[in-house]
Amino acid sequence: MSADPRVSIHPDSGVLLAAIAARLITKLVDTQDRYGDATIVLTGGTMGIGTLRAVAESPACAAVDWSKVNVWWGDERFVAADSPDRNVLQAQRALLDRLPLDPARVHVPGATGDFETADDAAADYARQLADAAAREHAADFSDSRPDEPGLLPRFDVLLLGVGPDAHVASLFPEMAGIRETERTVVGVENSPKPPPARITLTLPVIKSAGEVWMLVAGEDKAGAVGLALAGAGTVQVPAAGARGRDRTLWLIDAAAASKVPENLLRKEPASA
Numbered sequence: 257m258s259a260d261p262r263v264s265i266h267p268d269s270g271v272l273l274a275a276i277a278a279r280l281i282t283k284l285v286d287t288q289d290r291y292g293d294a295t296i297v298l299t300g301g302t303m304g305i306g307t308l309r310a311v312a313e314s315p316a317c318a319a320v321d322w323s324k325v326n327v328w329w330g331d332e333r334f335v336a337a338d339s340p341d342r343n344v345l346q347a348q349r350a351l352l353d354r355l356p357l358d359p360a361r362v363h364v365p366g367a368t369g370d371f372e373t374a375d376d377a378a379a380d381y382a383r384q385l386a387d388a389a390a391r392e393h394a395a396d397f398s399d400s401r402p403d404e405p406g407l408l409p410r411f412d413v414l415l416l417g418v419g420p421d422a423h424v425a426s427l428f429p430e431m432a433g434i435r436e437t438e439r440t441v442v443g444v445e446n447s448p449k450p451p452p453a454r455i456t457l458t459l460p461v462i463k464s465a466g467e468v469w470m471l472v473a474g475e476d477k478a479g480a481v482g483l484a485l486a487g488a489g490t491v492q493v494p495a496a497g498a499r500g501r502d503r504t505l506w507l508i509d510a511a512a513a514s515k516v517p518e519n520l521l522r523k524e525p526a527s528a
């Protein structure tokens with residue numbers, strides 16, 4: 257089961273980032289109230305890193321118990337650990353370095369110094385996922401947690417940027433990664449967007465998240481957003497397939513919304 261997309265449009269990218277940060281902080285606080293901890297899957301790119309900067313700037317940032325936040329990445333560029341291209345490094349500089357995170361809860365995809373190929377790093381990240389899921393399920397057989405696919409931890413909110421070609425994470429149109437249905441993580445060796453080698457969660461994993469938030473700004477993304485929301489095929493338009501089980505929220509600015517189908521544009525704001 258997955259939730260149909262809801263669209264929330266903000267006037268420009270500055271307002272959008274502030275709104276996303278406010279939603280995210282609220283989501284993490286609410287989730288910690290319910291479960292004691294909260295799990296977020298981060299994304300790189302303009303909006304992904306911009307969101308982290310906006311969280312860092314928010315006075316409400318301290319409302320979250322960051323020591324009980326589990327952090328994952330939806331994708332990573334397979335480059336040296338200290339490369340400025342690393343989504344992890346950018347996220348650390350934008351926000352994570354200044355938070356009292358528990359290092360055991362921060363799950364970092366591998367870099368070139370540690371693994372020979374992107375596939376090797378992907379296999380390691382898949383193991384990290386499976387280990388976390390095993391620990392989570394062993395600790396909590398009982399109660400209120402929703403049913404989970406066997407090999408995955410609970411993802412409360414998974415953030416995704418969208419490329420002008422409609423890629424999400426490092427799942428690119430027409431490439432092998434977007435067709436993957438068995439593995440949780442795959443290596444990418446020939447990404448059309450540099451750098452060419454990457455590690456990415458696959459679509460079934462993205463769809464296991466409770467909430468998937470699509471963060472998009474700019475006119476160059478309008479075509480991709482319009483196609484995804486019009487229900488294009490997932491292999492051609494990966495963003496069309498990214499959905500959460502409970503909520504799929506498109507948080508976009510007016511420029512990115514210019515080709516959204518009329519029937520999806522609501523007068524009232526999307527419900528929280």
Ligand SMILES: O=C1O[C@H](COP(=O)(O)O)[C@@H](O)[C@H](O)[C@H]1O
Nearest residue numbers: 299300301302303417418419425
């Ligand atoms: O390369 C990547 O691109 C996407 C989208 O980035 P954007 O700058 O066009 O917003 C990003 O979500 C992904 O994490 C990243 O590796």
